[in-house]
Amino acid sequence: MTSSHRDAQAPWPRSEPSALTPGSEQAEIREAIRGVLAKYSAIEQVRAAADSAPGYSVDLWKRLVTDMSVTTLAVPEEAGGLGYGMVELGIILEECGRALAVEPVYQHAAVGVRAMMEAGNSNLLDEILDGRTVVAVSALTVESDDLEALRTGDGWAVSGQARFVVGGGGADLVVVSARAPEGTALFAVPTKSASAVRDRRVVDSTRRQADLSFDGAAATLVVPAEKADDAIARIQDVATLALACENTGIADALLQMTLDHVKTRHQFGRPIGSFQAIKHRLADLLIELERARSAARYAAAVHDEDPDDARLAIAVAGAVCGDAAVHVAHEAVQLHGGVGFTWEHAAHSYFRRVLGNEALQGDSRAHRERIADFLAV
Structure with missing residues (x-):
């Protein structure tokens, strides 16, 4: 094997990324999010929000969506986003970790939005980007999801359990993996259609998890089996x-x-x-x-x-x-x-x-x- 062929197959990045050094725009994002969290996410506020029914502050979540654009920051412009990337969203996430924020930035703005972008379904994505429909994503593994999906007359129905879903109890929609006739595929299921939602006892009370059970719940195909x-x-x-x-x-x-x-x-x-x-x-x-x-x-x-x-x-x-x-x-x-x-x-x-x-x-x-x-x- 020649040296050039080995380099072409190397698993590591082959050039220094242009966004490695933060610029003034990134500094402004950091300053803005740090100011918001300093005012609304002190440790006493964090603990109170974690103990609330949704597990986070609805008011602060609205501020993060409208003022900081956390749901649209890393979404391409053609998909309705601001066209930035994980560098900028990473700054938001770093500051959320610094403030121990309990709002669904990790599970919704990062992981949930990524799942919806994989779907290529503009209707679903639009609902997620405006922040009013909060999405959670299961771990998408055999250990977490034990679900079966069957075709219905006009769609799909899923039955089984999704376990260890971060923010599952306070979400409106959950993305799960399920066994379909063609193989494992990804589906979006409204949490209100769950037959049972059980909060898990976890070590971190500021990031709640839940087990969700479904019994023939109507579901939307997000990613088909061949692409899952x-x-x-x-x-x-x-x-x-x-x-x-x-x-x-x-x-x-x-x-x-x-x-x-x-x-x-x-x-x-x-x-x-x-x-x-x-x-x-x-x-x-x-x-x-x-x-x-x-x-x-x-x-x-x-x-x-x-x-x-x-x-x-x-x-x-x-x-x-x-x-x-x-x-x-x-x-x-x-x-x-x-x-x-x-x-x-x-x-x-x-x-x-x-x-x-x-x-x-x-x-x-x-x-x-x-x-x-x-x-x-």
């Missing part, structure tokens, strides 16, 4: 990248929170942040945060150029950003001392979100297994 495997791969890539961005924001928030604490917490007449051992630990966390930010930003930039070429970069981001968030969360709890272990402290909620994110798209070991598969090692 590729569509599921693209949807899961976006889900992994979205959580990588969110984990980066979580690590940023926890590191800043810890820095503020060690500057004001005194022992032996000195701030504990002045001790050499604490400085070294914080320096290590800063390095991990910068690695995570670079990995997530690079993966988003490559995805905007060619989604199929970004899968290795996304797997790397999933592993690096997940590890960074877990490590920073552990250290944040430890360095806050006894108060960091209490339910009342914000670090506790961030820590639970990190653990919950691992369960959604896999821990760093799972992502590294994907990297090994891509590289055939």
Whole structure:
């Protein structure tokens, strides 16, 4: 095999993406979303919204849709969007992680919109982009979906269970995978047609999950069986990248929170942040945060150029950003001392979100297994 042929088959990106370095427009997006979340998504507001019936603040969700265009930001102009990409949506997701926002930005604006774009159904997509119809997407795996789809006179009907659906209890529409006569396909089902909706007990109360049961519920075919495997791969890539961005924001928030604490917490007449051992630990966390930010930003930039070429970069981001968030969360709890272990402290909620994110798209070991598969090692 010649060198040029090996390069053509390489699974890694072959050029530096143009969107890797953020510009003034990206900085303005970050400043705007951070201002909105600082005002409406303080930790007390987050916890109150998580305990509400839908599991999020309806008012803040409307603001994010109308003022920040979170549902249309990464949608091409010809499909009714603003024509940006995952770089810009990644900034939104990072800031949502930083504020521990409970609004359905991850499950709707990132994953749900991606699923609807796979459908190519303008009517469905229009309903999703205006934010009034909230969509949730199941994990689209054998473990999550046990559904069968049968043809009816004028459409489809699905029966069975969709498990571990993020935001499923508060969504209007859920995208699931189901066994059809031609093979596994993707369907959109109104949650009001579910015969039962059961909230699951999960480690992260700020991101609720539900099991939905259907018994002959009317469904819309989103992606036919012959295209479902590729569509599921693209949807899961976006889900992994979205959580990588969110984990980066979580690590940023926890590191800043810890820095503020060690500057004001005194022992032996000195701030504990002045001790050499604490400085070294914080320096290590800063390095991990910068690695995570670079990995997530690079993966988003490559995805905007060619989604199929970004899968290795996304797997790397999933592993690096997940590890960074877990490590920073552990250290944040430890360095806050006894108060960091209490339910009342914000670090506790961030820590639970990190653990919950691992369960959604896999821990760093799972992502590294994907990297090994891509590289055939």
